[in-house]
Amino acid sequence: MNKPFNFTFIGRSGSGKGTQAKLLMKHFGNLFYVSTGDLFRDLSKADTDTSIRIQKILKQGGLPFDDLSSTLWMHELAYNLKENEGFILDGAPRRVNEAQTLDRFLDFLERKETTFNLLVDISREEAFNRLSKRRLCKKCGRLIPWVGEFKELKVCDKCGGELITRADDSPEAIKSRLDYYEERVVPTVKYYEEQSRLLKINGEQSIEDVFKDILKALK
Numbered sequence: 024m025n026k027p028f029n030f031t032f033i034g035r036s037g038s039g040k041g042t043q044a045k046l047l048m049k050h051f052g053n054l055f056y057v058s059t060g061d062l063f064r065d066l067s068k069a070d071t072d073t074s075i076r077i078q079k080i081l082k083q084g085g086l087p088f089d090d091l092s093s094t095l096w097m098h099e100l101a102y103n104l105k106e107n108e109g110f111i112l113d114g115a116p117r118r119v120n121e122a123q124t125l126d127r128f129l130d131f132l133e134r135k136e137t138t139f140n141l142l143v144d145i146s147r148e149e150a151f152n153r154l155s156k157r158r159l160c161k162k163c164g165r166l167i168p169w170v171g172e173f174k175e176l177k178v179c180d181k182c183g184g185e186l187i188t189r190a191d192d193s194p195e196a197i198k199s200r201l202d203y204y205e206e207r208v209v210p211t212v213k214y215y216e217e218q219s220r221l222l223k224i225n226g227e228q229s230i231e232d233v234f235k236d237i238l239k240a241l242k
């Protein structure tokens with residue numbers, strides 16, 4: 024049996040990797056979607072010692088200790104991923120340790136050869152701009168990216184609601200997220216590059232063009 028294709032998405036906050044991951048889901052179908060951001064938000068809603076600490080960390084725009092992320096996505100995949108199903112990992116791996124853990128898991132599943140690691144590449148300056156200028160619809164909660172034609176929007180394009188900036192997009196919180204990327208994620212990018220296992224996509228284009236480049240790279 025041919026093993027299904029799997030994808031990981033790496034990129035700075037604001038790179039639009041989540042949006043691209045969802046487009047890829049629609050395009051291929053039969054993919055199990057795992058977002059580490061969603062897993063942490065879910066966990067923060069529980070009533071446990073860990074959850075309460077996660078809530079605090081998420082508020083400050085930080086990230087919890089390293090192994091927790093791997094534990095969450097591995098648990099999610101181990102309990103849900105079917106044999107004939109591919110998966111998308113959005114937001115992981117971040118660190119080299121995590122990439123190595125994922126490699127061991129992929130070896131176990133015999134999926135290493137059929138897994139593509141996609142880097143949606145934007146500069147730190149572009150990321151800072153996008154994160155500090157993106158807006159939230161007060162009415163429906165839609166997050167409007169600071170990219171392409173969305174920059175021109177005066178009200179929400181889905182419901183006409185008022186647009187505001189997000190409280191957790193303070194310059195300090197953004198800076199700390201971007202610092203984390205330089206310190207911890209850039210070595211992971213190098214880890215994949217050295218093994219020729221990275222597909223680098225120019226993220227500083229419209230959403231449609233980024234997606235076109237992803238499909239081209241996968242051919």
Ligand SMILES: [Zn+2]
Pocket residue numbers: 160161162163164165179180181182183184
């Ligand atoms: Zn809206």
